[in-house]
Amino acid sequence: MSALPMTASAAGDAAEPQAALRARLFEAKLLYPLGVTGLYGYSATYQSILDAVDAMVTRWGASLDAERIYFPPVIARSTFDHTNYLQSFPHLMGSVHIFTGDDREHRALLGRLEAGQDWPALLEPAEVVLSSATCHSLYPLVTGTLPAHGRYYAVRGTCFRHEPSVDPTRMQSFGMHEVVFLGEPADAQAHRDVGLAHGLELLSALGLVMEAVPANDPFFGRLGTALAVGQLEESLKMEGVTTIGRGTPPTAIMSANCHRDHFGRPFAITTADGAVAHSSCVAFGVDRIAIALLQAHGLVPERWPADVIGRLWP
């Protein structure tokens, strides 16, 4: 095995065990293929794992007195436009388009549908896009002045990222549960660091072999190369990774991110003494954690190690 950074071709080779894992999840009827690569239906058993992971994150949030908010899968376009996501990850986002025409235009729409032509070209952008990260929906709710010592939130939502893949951990639609802090810069940094350690502990206690690594986000294009270098140099983002199946590259199943004033500034969030608030989040990829657990402990949760069951279903 080479110690060199993994090349594209090595990553390509890794698709085989990932496709095999996906096939096993289909066969066990834990996931159902929905006709688009990376899009799945979930069985009751799979959903029960998601619920248990969510409850674990909720318990941590409760210990921080975090306010819980659940968000829909779509987000206001006006909010999205302030997140800079389109700068960094245009290739992953999804915009919602709607039909605003009259009877005559409806006939044209159906004519295109029946002829197998591009009917979506006749649509107009809606006021919403698909959510790319759950915490994006939070910031406009927090516009204004924070209490002294800042505030924690635990936010749960379903995100969309357009990255069709046979790797079942790389879903196009997936759950994200984040513990977010907003407040003083030092406290935001501390939440990132303490939260990273705590998240790794929680996941290690579920029998997953975790490692913290600097993030390796798939920033887009030439502008993205500069952004990626900056992110690494400033250690703004750390990921908790685990190996899901022999011979596969490590997969990020959680991340811990310093946003600095990236959200506080555009969303006009200030600390109690009037400075621009900093924020940080610890994000759990709920579906990726579920897949990692199924791979590590087998496809029948009832037969998982007793201590893992005890932690997930206390």
Next chain:
Amino acid sequence: MSALPMTASAAGDAAEPQAALRARLFEAKLLYPLGVTGLYGYSATYQSILDAVDAMVTRWGASLDAERIYFPPVIARSTFDHTNYLQSFPHLMGSVHIFTGDDREHRALLGRLEAGQDWPALLEPAEVVLSSATCHSLYPLVTGTLPAHGRYYAVRGTCFRHEPSVDPTRMQSFGMHEVVFLGEPADAQAHRDVGLAHGLELLSALGLVMEAVPANDPFFGRLGTALAVGQLEESLKMEGVTTIGRGTPPTAIMSANCHRDHFGRPFAITTADGAVAHSSCVAFGVDRIAIALLQAHGLVPERWPADVIGRLWP
């Protein structure tokens, strides 16, 4: 009070108590406004009501030996194109569009964003659209031959309908939990009828004053007028409605639908003896039920009548 059918102006007047209810839900921090009319974040308390309603539907599904499947908020465009939704409700659907360009096109995209211009015009249709009805995702999974006596499914998902409204029961993104049957025509009809009665019973037992009425779907345009007349004449769809707030028109919080071969035919689903399968579903509008309960019993679930609490959190 006039006995005439409600006019547009009477419906307009009804917006006032609905807007007032929405304001109370915001004030109680049960719902959070997300900057787009009809789009909300949900508190932990609100989510706990959704979960309890879901569990109630799940218990009914279990009594029918229904297979539970959870679906993501997006659906394959190829599936959507077979549902006829674009024919009937083009104004409610949402199509997902993505960026597929290169570095140069990314600069053009960001140029438009910064100039406040129409950047979504540079996007291309993705392989997915937002789900309009949860059971749509099920049918391609069932392509093939059903077992003798057909089969039940309990399916849960988040749907999108573009109908901005101050009425909090008319959300753009909302939960739908359906008990679906596929099999012989007579059995499908029976599920619709028995399921309608059972659904009304379940909701009445939660202290909601329910009434069954023929459906009044907002079919689009001139083609839609004919479809609506056909739907009514053939009694294909019934709704379980309740009045949410004095002076408001009744709101459908569940529906029971005979699809005949509307899905069996395009998705090639056949009964054990080789005929085209019929289907029917009993659909619970989980968010509308939650809002109806909050309006009927007050904004603090801990103070709801003991028998309602006992049924929701047994």
